[in-house]
Amino acid sequence: xxxxxxxxxxxxxxxxxxxxxxxxxxxxxxxxxxxxxxxxxxxxxxxxxxxxxxxxxxxxxxxxxxxxxxxxxxxxxxxxxxxxxxxxxxxxxxxxxxxxxx
Amino acid sequence: xxxxxxxxxxxxxxxxxxxxxxxxxxxxxxxxxxxxxxxxxxxxxxxxxxxxxxxxxxxxxxxxxxxxxxxxxxxxxxxxxxxxxxxxxxxxxxxxxxxxxxxxxxxxxxxxxxxxxxxxxxxxxxxxxxxxxxxxxxxxxxxxxxxxxxxxxxxxxxxxxxxxxxxxxxxxxxxxxxxxxxxxxxxxxxxxxxxxxxxxxxxxxxxxxxxxxxxxxxxxxxxxxxxxxxxxxxxxxxxxxxxxxxxxxxxxxxxxxxxx
Numbered sequence: 222x223x224x225x226x227x228x229x230x231x232x233x234x235x236x237x238x239x240x241x242x243x244x245x246x247x248x249x250x251x252x253x254x255x256x257x258x259x260x261x262x263x264x265x266x267x268x269x270x271x272x273x274x275x276x277x278x279x280x281x282x283x284x285x286x287x288x289x290x291x292x293x294x295x296x297x298x299x300x301x302x303x304x305x306x307x308x309x310x311x312x313x314x315x316x317x318x319x320x321x322x323x
Numbered sequence: 324x325x326x327x328x329x330x331x332x333x334x335x336x337x338x339x340x341x342x343x344x345x346x347x348x349x350x351x352x353x354x355x356x357x358x359x360x361x362x363x364x365x366x367x368x369x370x371x372x373x374x375x376x377x378x379x380x381x382x383x384x385x386x387x388x389x390x391x392x393x394x395x396x397x398x399x400x401x402x403x404x405x406x407x408x409x410x411x412x413x414x415x416x417x418x419x420x421x422x423x424x425x426x427x428x429x430x431x432x433x434x435x436x437x438x439x440x441x442x443x444x445x446x447x448x449x450x451x452x453x454x455x456x457x458x459x460x461x462x463x464x465x466x467x468x469x470x471x472x473x474x475x476x477x478x479x480x481x482x483x484x485x486x487x488x489x490x491x492x493x494x495x496x497x498x499x500x501x502x503x504x505x506x507x508x509x510x511x512x513x514x515x516x517x518x519x520x521x522x523x524x525x526x527x528x529x530x531x532x533x534x535x536x537x538x539x540x541x542x543x544x545x546x547x548x549x550x551x552x553x554x555x556x557x558x559x560x561x562x563x564x565x566x567x568x569x570x571x572x573x574x575x576x577x578x579x580x581x582x583x
Contacts, residue, residue, distance in 0.1 A: 226378050229399035229408065233392070234385035236412040237419075241441030244423035246436060252409055259562035264417045266521050268554040269390055269507040270528035271344070272397070275536055276546060277504040281497055291508075298512035305360060311505035314492070316462040320529035 283322075286315045347453075347468025352447045355473035359480035364502035365392055366484015371500065372400035382480035387447055392413040392481075393503060398547035411551045422451040431460035438463040445470040463579035520565045528557055 242291050253284040278287040279292075297310040340469075362383050369379045374396070386392045394415040398408050400410050423446055428552065430439060442454075442463060453469050454461055488496045515522030535541045 222342060223402060224399075225371065226374055226399055226407050227381075228490050228499065229395060230378065230382045230385060232405055233382075233395040233399075233412055236418055237386050237388055237391055240413060240416050241386045241423050242440055243444045244420055245427045245439045245443045245446075252421065255552045255566050256562055258421075260558050260565040261417050262567055263521070263561045264414060264526055264554060265390065266511045266524055267528045267557045268394075268415055268550060269511050270392070270525045270548045271532040271553045271557075272393060272475060273504045273511075275509045275533045277501055280500040280504065286497075289446075290504070294501075294505045294508040295512055297505075298508045299516065302505070302509065302513035303580050304357075304506060304509040306362065307361075307509035308502045308505035311501040311508075312368040312498040315501050319497060 228231055281315050282319070286318045290314045343462045343465040347465040347470075348472045349468075349469075350453055350465075351469035351473040354453070355476035357449075357473075358477040359472055359483075360475045361506055362505055363481030363487070364499065365389060365396070365479040366486070367488045367496065367499045368393060368484075368503050370485035370488035371492060374394060374485055376482045376485045376489075380478050383481035387445060387474055387477055388416055388419070389506070394547065394550065397550075397570045398545075401545045401547055403513055403545065403547050407548060407551065414464040414551060414554050417516040418444055418448075422446055422448070426454055426461065428452060429454065429461040434461070434463070443468050445446050445474055447473075449473070449565070494534070499562065520561065524557060528553065532556065540582035566576070 252261070274291065278284045279293045280292070281287040283311045293314045294307055297307045301307070334403060346474075365383065366379045369382060369392075374382065382392055382395070385396070391412050391503070394411045396410065396413055403411075423443060426442075426446065427439075444459070445466070448474060450466070450469055454466055457465060486498075488499065491499070511521075511525050515525055532549065533555055537543065541549075
């Protein structure tokens with residue numbers, strides 16, 4: 222059976238909301254467990270990295286474009302760190318390669 | 324409104340003529356403008372897998388979280404099971420647990436459950452940062468004002484992204500496909516300059532993600548499941564090998580995780 226996107230959206234919203242309010246309402250003590258704190262600290266970096274690569278390669282019509290955007294993105298993120306500079310740099314890279322190579 | 328359970332800290336608000344609600348609105352305007360641009364790229368990703376403009380709007384209005392929403396977009400496009408989706412959302416949004424714990428310390432003992440329940444809804448990295456940065460007990464009116472000028476823009480940005488992906492020429496919309504990844508890179512790379520463990524974790528994550536997606540035995544795993552499993556394995560390994568120093572609150576870094 223195919224689920225509608227609405228079902229997914231509502232379900233996601235419920236889970237996200239629970240994560241946000243449970244500590245605020247029920248578990249008001251800070252987390253002291255060192256492993257758990259470390260785990261929560263590293264999770265965002267790992268999960269965003271896994272979602273970025275290699276997905277970026279297949280997000281464009283050629284692996285080359287996505288690969289170039291990936292490299293440009295890493296360099297710009299390292300040098301400038303500004304979110305919009307990095308986003309724009311990645312997009313322009315793909316746009317340029319797409320128009321120049323065609 | 325009688326919802327102001329705040330004991331002002333000395334010096335706080337003395338020179339402010341605006342009410343807390345309007346100060347919140349004002350302080351969150353830059354956040355809202357940033358949100359519009361960022362959630363635009365989420366809209367591009369959502370549009371690519373068939374979300375309508377309204378679905379994109381609803382997705383962002385109800386979830387207000389970029390990595391969680393993106394994970395959800397990927398999984399819903401794969402028609403993933405709900406247990407898997409719940410686990411993935413928990414992982415992608417795990418840091419909100421920490422923020423929620425931290426912010427709960429800032430509520431006045433008299434703060435009502437209602438305020439806790441409604442403020443929790445808008446707990447993003449940036450709005451958490453505003454709340455933590457304000458002095459004294461957290462002022463619910465201040466937070467509601469901040470929500471008002473940021474969250475609607477977040478939702479509109481996604482709706483606009485879906486629309487733009489549909490109407491822009493293919494060359495442009497293809498270029499916009501990588502925007503979301505640029506955003507992720509801007510979040511995960513800069514902290515690596517100061518923290519070699521983060522840098523190493525990111526590099527290992529790139530590598531393992533690539534290997535798992537091309538290795539014949541694991542290549543058929545959906546990208547959602549791959550993200551979930553790899554995140555748990557890698558983050559567990561790093562947390563065991565390089566646990567944080569025992570200083571509570573050092574991990575709350577809304578600046579470096581600037582993302583919602």
